[in-house]
Amino acid sequence: MPKPELSASDKPSELKTVDVQPVESKLPLVVDFRNVTKTFEEGTPKAFTAIKDVTFAVEDLPGIGEFIGILGPSGCGKSTVLRLIAGLAPHYPATSGTVLVHGKPVVKPGPDRGFVFQDYANFPHRTVLRNVAFGLECAGVPEKERVERAKEWIGKVGLDPKRDAGKYPHQLSGGMQQRVAIARTLIMHPRIILMDEPFGALDPTTRHRMQDLLVSLWRELEATVFFITHDVPEAVYLGDRVFIFSASPGTIAHQLVVAPPDRPAAEMQSDPVFLESVQEVRGMLGRLEEKAVEGKGD
């Protein structure tokens, strides 16, 4: 796991606000959103626009994947963006605009775009082993091979392949359940990992440990990660870039470039420089929320 060298003068979490328009790039794009709008129940009085004119691009950097943290007030359509990439109804398909993944329009959900939810969604009738092996089972991988690979992944996410493999999800704590869900997603080697507040229900200590785990797994997989969170330090710590959404209808208000995670979560997140940039992002979010409240008052 290569760690970037840091000199003393480096400000690890220096923020740069980037132009919201996609930059012309010679690299192929992993995800390309062009003026994407999603309106539910269009044409009825109940019509609700979740996201409006969302445009962004994520390049396919050779050898590494980009980690994108997504912040924004509740109900601003962050999940809609993820579900459009995944191809999950009812958010998919978009009302207008184009969503391209690896240059092609999204047609349906698939294991190349893994999804981790906040409430784990482990299948209660399957043991840890069979939960982790679920995707391989669907793909028709022979029993022996999938058990082997599932055990390997159970170990990779920090569970005990011997002791925990035969347990049912309800016998595990929240943190352990989320480890199972992560293993179950990553065993499919997705090129894109979509995470919708995966650590939202965990206590701070578990959360830091899960962040460290995620960073190490992500570096190994070289996948592009989209990570929704309400926790500003989490987004600033994990992200290479942070998208800040405005309140509904959601649009990308800011794109920030932040320093990658170069130290364990607990250590880096107590660094004063880091806390300064967290404060700055909180300010941006606060102003967006104020604007949303004023907008409703009109």
Add this chain to the structure above:
Amino acid sequence: MTSSPEAPPVKDGKNADEPSRLAVPQWLRRVATIRRQPGKLARILYGVSGLGLVLLLWWFLTRGQGDARIVDAYTLPSPGDTIRSFHSLWFDRQLSVSALTSLARVLGGFTVAAAVGVPLGVIAGSYPFFHAMIKPLTIFGRNVPIAALIPLTLIWFGLGEVQKVMFIFLASVAFVLFDAINSVHAVSDRYLDTAYTLGVHGSAKRGATQASLVGLIYGLVIAVGWFWMREDSTRTFIMELMSVGFWGRVALGFLCGWVLWFPITGHQMLGKVIFPLALPDIVNSLRLIFGLAFGYIMLAEVINARHGLGSIIIISQRQGPREHIYLCLIIISLLAWGIDRGILYLQRHLFPYLKHAET
């Protein structure tokens, strides 16, 4: 919080300032506390005493002889006489044969209802267009008075065993279907989303093989069941095996089973996610419906039957001894309760990952 007598808790309401005047004994206060659970032994004792009170009342109403009794022997036999009549019920009237006959009839009809209702319900719960198609039918099926089906089944299926089984089937299939649909609807979308992103897809080839296996079981059960129900003592099973009709029924059952299960086995989402996740709920509702069906069979047997607990009751009412009616009622309740507990026990072992609520 202090609990000194000078500072009584405010929640005692208006009596808070004069608690000593009432002097309620400690045990009465314990018993009269809302929602306070007594210990296990105490619960059993309370249960026994409740039963004892009813028995005491029964004994009191029927003690003595002739006119000295409060209720005459014709209307209500004494508890002693009732228990003594068990000997004749068991030996002269072959209680065990009747109990088994009743059970077999319920089991037959109920199995057919589950075999049709569960797969249909899983399909309807998964595909809304199909749900919309059969919704009017389930409304009709669940609201038609069950007793009104008896004359119709007599016309359609005659006086034999087929009528009993079909009556139970018709009486319970709509409930099975409705509950299965609800169980599927209760499966959270989150599991479906997760499964989609892990790559579940339709698998027609594998599904067709699995559905054929289920179809074969359906065919054999239907053909063998038919042979049993016809009660034709001149026909041996070997003769039956050689007949065209037997294999025709196997083929028919195979076709039904295949059509009912292919939509489930043919798509991983139904076969690996929706059906197994809904199954504990479905089994639980089947257990409750089985209890209902056990009640319905009495209805059919009271109207017309050769054996069965219901027929013992109706014959005892007409020809006596009356004691058998009471005994049968007790035995039916105990049997139904025992079956319910048995299925509940099975449920706990089939689905170890669930914590079942006591029902």
